Amino acid sequence: MDKQFEEWHTEIMQQIHAAQTLSELQSLRSHWLGRRGIITLAMKGLSSLSIEERRSQGQQLNALRETVLDLLTSRQQEMEMAEETTQLQREQFDMTLPGSWPQTGLLHPITRTRRFIEDVFLRMGFSLEYGPEIEHEWYNFEALNMPANHPARDMQDSFFINVPGMVLRTHTSPVQIRAMKKYQGRLPVRIIAPGRAFRRDDDATHVPMFFQVEGLVIDHGITLADLKGTLTTMAQELLGTDIRTRFRPSYFPFTEPSVEMDVTCASCGGTGCRVCKGTGWVEILGSGMVHPVVLTNGGYDPSQVSGFAFGLGIERLAMRIFGIDDLRLLYQNDMQFLSQFQSYIGRPIL
Numbered sequence: 132m133d134k135q136f137e138e139w140h141t142e143i144m145q146q147i148h149a150a151q152t153l154s155e156l157q158s159l160r161s162h163w164l165g166r167r168g169i170i171t172l173a174m175k176g177l178s179s180l181s182i183e184e185r186r187s188q189g190q191q192l193n194a195l196r197e198t199v200l201d202l203l204t205s206r207q208q209e210m211e212m213a214e215e216t217t218q219l220q221r222e223q224f225d226m227t228l229p230g231s232w233p234q235t236g237l238l239h240p241i242t243r244t245r246r247f248i249e250d251v252f253l254r255m256g257f258s259l260e261y262g263p264e265i266e267h268e269w270y271n272f273e274a275l276n277m278p279a280n281h282p283a284r285d286m287q288d289s290f291f292i293n294v295p296g297m298v299l300r301t302h303t304s305p306v307q308i309r310a311m312k313k314y315q316g317r318l319p320v321r322i323i324a325p326g327r328a329f330r331r332d333d334d335a336t337h338v339p340m341f342f343q344v345e346g347l348v349i350d351h352g353i354t355l356a357d358l359k360g361t362l363t364t365m366a367q368e369l370l371g372t373d374i375r376t377r378f379r380p381s382y383f384p385f386t387e388p389s390v391e392m393d394v395t396c397a398s399c400g401g402t403g404c405r406v407c408k409g410t411g412w413v414e415i416l417g418s419g420m421v422h423p424v425v426l427t428n429g430g431y432d433p434s435q436v437s438g439f440a441f442g443l444g445i446e447r448l449a450m451r452i453f454g455i456d457d458l459r460l461l462y463q464n465d466m467q468f469l470s471q472f473q474s475y476i477g478r479p480i481l
C-alpha cells in the first residue's frame with residue numbers, strides 16, 4: 132500500500148476510535164467520504180494518472196473506502212447499543228414498589244352503621260322488615276296509640292302532604308303495625324325495620340331526614356329483662372364489650388313502661404365530661420314494653436302475649452362509631468370528609 136494511504140488508514144482508525152458521539156462519527160464520515168471528502172477527491176484525481184497507476188491506486192482507495200465504511204458502521208452500532216443500555220438503566224423501574232391504585236369508592240358511614248346494626252340483629256335471629264316512607268296517618272299515629280288530639284304528636288313536627296290522611300312517616304314505628312298485620316298472630320315476631328324518617332327539625336343534632344332502626348319482639352312471656360338483655364348485647368357488639376348501659380324511665384305513647392337506654396360516654400369513659408354534661412352517660416335509644424293498645428291494633432291479644440320495641444337513630448350511632456362530632460357533616464357529600472373513613476379499621480368494613 133502506498134505510504135500516503137497507510138497514513139490515512141492509521142489516521143482514520145485513530146479518529147474513529149476516538150470518536151465519542153454519533154455526530155462526531157457523522158463529521159468523520161463527511162470528512163473522508165463526503166462529496167468533498169479526502170478519499171472521494173483522491174478517487175476523482177485518479178483520472179489524471181496512467182492506466183497502471185490508476186488501477187493500482189484505484190484498488191487501494193476502494194479497499195480503504197470499504198474499510199472506513201465498515202469501521203464507521205460498526206462503531207455507530209456500538210454507540211447506539213451503548214446509548215440504549217444507558218437509557219434502559221436510566222429508565223429502569225423498581226418492580227418491588229407498590230403499584231398505583233385506582234381510587235375506589237366506599238360505603239357511606241350511615242350505610243355501614245346500618246349494615247352493622249342489621250348484622251348484629253340478624254345473628255340474634257331477627258328478620259328485616261320494610262315499610263313505606265309516605266305513610267297513612269293511622270299507621271304513623273293512631274295505631275301507635277297517638278290519636279289526633281294526643282299531645283305526643285307535638286313531639287314529632289310532621290311533614291304532611293297534599294293527600295289527606297297521608298304523612299311522611301315521622302319514625303319507623305309504623306312498621307311495627309305493618310309487621311304484626313303481616314304475621315297475622317303468628318309467634319314469635321322478631322323483626323328490625325331500618326329506614327328513613329322525616330321531621331321538621333334542622334340543627335347541629337337534628338336533620339329533616341334521618342335514619343332509624345325499629346325493633347319489635349312479641350312472644351309469650353316477653354319481659355323487660357329480654358329488652359335489657361337484647362339491647363345491652365347490641366350496644367356491646369356495636370360499641371365494644373367494655374361498654375356499660377343503663378335504662379331510665381321515660382314516656383312514649385306506644386310503650387308502657389317506657390325506658391331510654393344510655394351508654395357510657397365515649398369521651399370520658401363514664402367519669403363525666405363536657406360531652407356528657409358531667410353525667411358519664413349518653414342516650415342512644417328509646418324503648419319499652421309494647422302498649423296493649425298497640426298489640427291490639429296489630430291483631431295480638433295483650434292478655435296472651437307481650438313484647439318489647441325500640442327505635443334508635445343510625446346517625447347518632449354512626450357519629451359514635453366513627454368519631455364524628457357534627458351530624459350535618461354526614462349529609463354534605465364532601466368527599467374529603469367521607470374518604471377519611473377509607474382506612475377505618477376499628478370495625479369490620481361492611
Ligand SMILES: [Zn+2]
Pocket residue numbers: 396397398399400401402403404405406407408409411412
Ligand atoms: Zn363524658
